[in-house]
Amino acid sequence: MALLQRGRCCGAAATTSLRRLVRGPQGRVCGRHVCSQYRASSSLPDEKKEFLQNGPDLQDFVSGAFSDKSMWAEYKGNLKRQKGERLRLPPWLKTEIPIGKNYNKLKSTLRSLNLHTVCEEARCPNIGECWGGGEYATATATIMLMGDTCTRGCRFCSVKTAKNPPPLDLNEPYNTAKAIAEWGLDYVVLTSVDRDDILDGGAEHFAKTVSHLKERNSKILVECLTPDFRGDLKAVEKVALSGLDVYAHNVETVPELQRKVRDPRANFKQSLQVLKHAKKVQPDLISKTSIMLGLGETDEQVYSTMKLLREADVDCLTLGQYMQPTKRHLKVEEYVTPDKFKHWEKVGNELGFHYTASGPLVRSSYKAGEFFLKNLVEKRKTKVI
Amino acid sequence: CRRSRGTGGPPAAAQLALTSCNLFDSSADRVTVHFINRDGERLTAMAKEGESLLEVVVNQNLGIDGFGACEGTLACSTCHLIFEEDVFQKLDAITDEELDMLDLAYGLTDTSRLGCQVCVKKVMDGLTVQVPMEVADMRRGLEVGKQSK
Numbered sequence: 001m002a003l004l005q006r007g008r009c010c011g012a013a014a015t016t017s018l019r020r021l022v023r024g025p026q027g028r029v030c031g032r033h034v035c036s037q038y039r040a041s042s043s044l045p046d047e048k049k050e051f052l053q054n055g056p057d058l059q060d061f062v063s064g065a066f067s068d069k070s071m072w073a074e075y076k077g078n079l080k081r082q083k084g085e086r087l088r089l090p091p092w093l094k095t096e097i098p099i100g101k102n103y104n105k106l107k108s109t110l111r112s113l114n115l116h117t118v119c120e121e122a123r124c125p126n127i128g129e130c131w132g133g134g135e136y137a138t139a140t141a142t143i144m145l146m147g148d149t150c151t152r153g154c155r156f157c158s159v160k161t162a163k164n165p166p167p168l169d170l171n172e173p174y175n176t177a178k179a180i181a182e183w184g185l186d187y188v189v190l191t192s193v194d195r196d197d198i199l200d201g202g203a204e205h206f207a208k209t210v211s212h213l214k215e216r217n218s219k220i221l222v223e224c225l226t227p228d229f230r231g232d233l234k235a236v237e238k239v240a241l242s243g244l245d246v247y248a249h250n251v252e253t254v255p256e257l258q259r260k261v262r263d264p265r266a267n268f269k270q271s272l273q274v275l276k277h278a279k280k281v282q283p284d285l286i287s288k289t290s291i292m293l294g295l296g297e298t299d300e301q302v303y304s305t306m307k308l309l310r311e312a313d314v315d316c317l318t319l320g321q322y323m324q325p326t327k328r329h330l331k332v333e334e335y336v337t338p339d340k341f342k343h344w345e346k347v348g349n350e351l352g353f354h355y356t357a358s359g360p361l362v363r364s365s366y367k368a369g370e371f372f373l374k375n376l377v378e379k380r381k382t383k384v385i
Numbered sequence: 386c387r388r389s390r391g392t393g394g395p396p397a398a399a400q401l402a403l404t405s406c407n408l409f410d411s412s413a414d415r416v417t418v419h420f421i422n423r424d425g426e427r428l429t430a431m432a433k434e435g436e437s438l439l440e441v442v443v444n445q446n447l448g449i450d451g452f453g454a455c456e457g458t459l460a461c462s463t464c465h466l467i468f469e470e471d472v473f474q475k476l477d478a479i480t481d482e483e484l485d486m487l488d489l490a491y492g493l494t495d496t497s498r499l500g501c502q503v504c505v506k507k508v509m510d511g512l513t514v515q516v517p518m519e520v521a522d523m524r525r526g527l528e529v530g531k532q533s534k
Contacts, residue, residue: 083424086449153461155451161460163482260519264489283510328443330451378400 021068072338079335090335093321093360098128106131106141113179116144118191120271121159123325126366140223142189143180145172145209146202150193152263156252156292158325164197168205177212188213189248189371191225196265201227203235207242214243221245223288223368231270233277240278240285246316246372247278248288250364251309254301260331261295278314285374286354288316288362293341295322296333303347310351316371317353318345319362336360396423415506419513420466422449435506438500438514449516457501462490464500467515476503488493492517 044052072092081087110117119127119141131141149165150157157181169175180188190209191249195202203226205215210222223246229235240247252379255268277289282328293302309317319341348356357366386391411436415431418441422428428448439453444466455461459482468476473496484504490497497517506514 084426151460153458153463154457155454155461155463157454160457237532259491262516264491327446328451328453328456 007156013154025258060290079150079337081331081333082365084328085125087332087335089323090337092338093125093323095125095361096128098131100128103128103131109183112133113175115176115179116148118142118144118159120147123158124363125323126361126363130366142191145176145190146194146195146205147193150194152194152265154252154261154263155267155330156261156295156322156325157192159170165193165195168195168198168202173205173208173212176209177216179270180213181216187221187223187372189223189225189365191365194225194263194335196225196230200235200255201229201232203238204230207238210239210242213234221369221372223248223365223372224366225249226274228266228270228274231273232266233273236274236277237281240282244285244367246286246288247275247282248290248316248364249274249278250290251305252290253292254297254305255308256301261292269346272308272312275309275314279313286315287313288318288364289314290320292322293319293336293344294332294334295330302344306344306348306351317348317356317358318362318364318366319348319356319358320362320364320366388523393399395526414507416507416510416512418509419511420447420449421513421515423516423518432505436505438466438499438503438505441505442500452516453501459499459501462486462499463491465492465497465517466500466503467492467494467517468496468498469513470496471514472509473498475508490517491519 031220064151072090075090075092076281077088078085079087112211118124119130121144138326146168147165149160149162151161151163151165153161176190192202192204192206198205201203206224206226210224213222222242222244224238225237225248226236228249249271251268252258252266258266258268271289277291279285282302291302291305291385308315321336321341322332324330338360339360341360345356345358348358355371357371390423400485402454407438408513414434415462416434418430418432418438420428420430420442426448428449428527430445431439436444441447442449444453451463454463456465465487476498479498480502487493487497501512
């Protein structure tokens with residue numbers, strides 16, 4: 001609030017960032033307050049004044065007192081959305097603003113190589129962590145092929161949409177493979193937007209990128225998070241036989257909510273078919289899928305969806321919290337607690353998935369390399385024994 | 386009015402700046418539009434002539450969930466709205482592109498249109514549109530009905 005009292009001018013860029021600070025409880029943007037010069041604190045009611053006196057100050061935030069995990073269990077805020085409400089972000093979903101050498105280096109490398117990442121386009125909250133590089137791993141990024149504009153508008157995704165996105169860059173498979181090989185990653189995730197305007201949905205483009213990459217570096221592990229190609233199984237086959245190690249396709253949510261959450265051209269049965277078919281044509285593949293929680297699904301629905309996925313022989317499952325990317329998208333119905341996520345992880349392991357990555361900030365390719373390699377190494381150990 | 390926009394990021398934010406700073410805008414060129422939300426709640430907005438109904442919802446932060454996912458580029462059907470018969474007849478002709486997307490919408494009626502393609506005109510003052518129910522809502526309604534029996 002002190003920043004506003006200095007009476008900043010309403011430059012468009014400044015306004016946008018200041019506006020984020022001024023969000024009221026309903027998420028309404030109080031633009032008028034930005035334009036006023038002075039906001040006298042004597043106009044506040046007494047309880048507010050006391051609240052400001054005794055509440056947290058800048059030091060508490062800077063020292064990291066609020067990111068203390070032990071305080072998560074004490075969080076008393078509302079977790080289930082009531083009518084007309086917009087839920088506030090619980091503490092376990094607050095992430096650090098991405099800064100640092102690695103992050104900046106990655107960003108400039110990507111721009112110079114003309115690569116897009118879904119990390120940026122879909123506003124992933126883990127961007128700082130993955131790009132910054134964790135304790136053991138080098139930086140991971142999920143490269144988005146076929147441009148940054150999708151032909152579908154799903155209600156959970158903030159990737160740009162257009163009816164006729166720009167045509168494919170025919171050099172992209174070669175350039176991407178070259179860039180990734182130069183990068184020296186051990187595990188790379190390739191994903192793409194939906195391209196319903198292209199005959200095969202972009203499958204050939206995808207497959208070429210993978211095969212070029214494997215040619216340059218046969219040791220690199222490649223995971224592809226593909227679209228559903230409108231159910232075109234020949235396209236699925238093309239990608240599945242391109243030489244990748246992990247075939248991923250996200251079902252996104254329980255069957256009951258598919259129509260509400262995803263574009264109407266997508267559905268559960270079609271997505272499950274994609275996963276089944278990939279394994280059918282290439283039995284050595286590892287298949288993977290992901291579900292978002294917090295869109296209004298019930299526990300029974302989640303459990304039965306997990307069972308359906310296991311029956312379709314899907315190997316890996318990730319569960320994460322849905323977070324509303326912009327105001328045009330669906331509101332969060334529920335913030336699922338970290339404990340509940342742990343519960344689902346247990347359920348997943350009991351059902352027999354190779355691994356179940358489950359946590360509020362887990363996304364399809366979050367630590368994908370680490371989980372995969374850890375799992376592989378453990379499996380090899382047991383085989384030897 | 387703009388029919389299909391590219392990126393809706395920065396321009397929308399700038400537009401919002403203009404809307405909120407126009408504190409002394411004359412109400413003469415404002416059109417009243419009513420949206421009946423999925424739960425029956427009536428939301429009223431003062432739209433500017435030439436704005437699309439999607440822009441009205443987004444710019445005025447009306448509480449309609451998941452509305453306009455594709456930002457008005459005719460690549461989804463989330464801005465599906467149901468009009469009254471007499472108003473529906475007066476709307477501009479529907480294009481093939483809009484029809485393609487509208488066909489995918491849940492709960493399609495004879496007076497349905499996509500909100501991003503309908504621009505507000507002075508003659509539409511007092512317009513009332515219905516936001517269609519969704520599959521999930523219908524199912525939940527049925528379940529609640531069963532339980533109460």
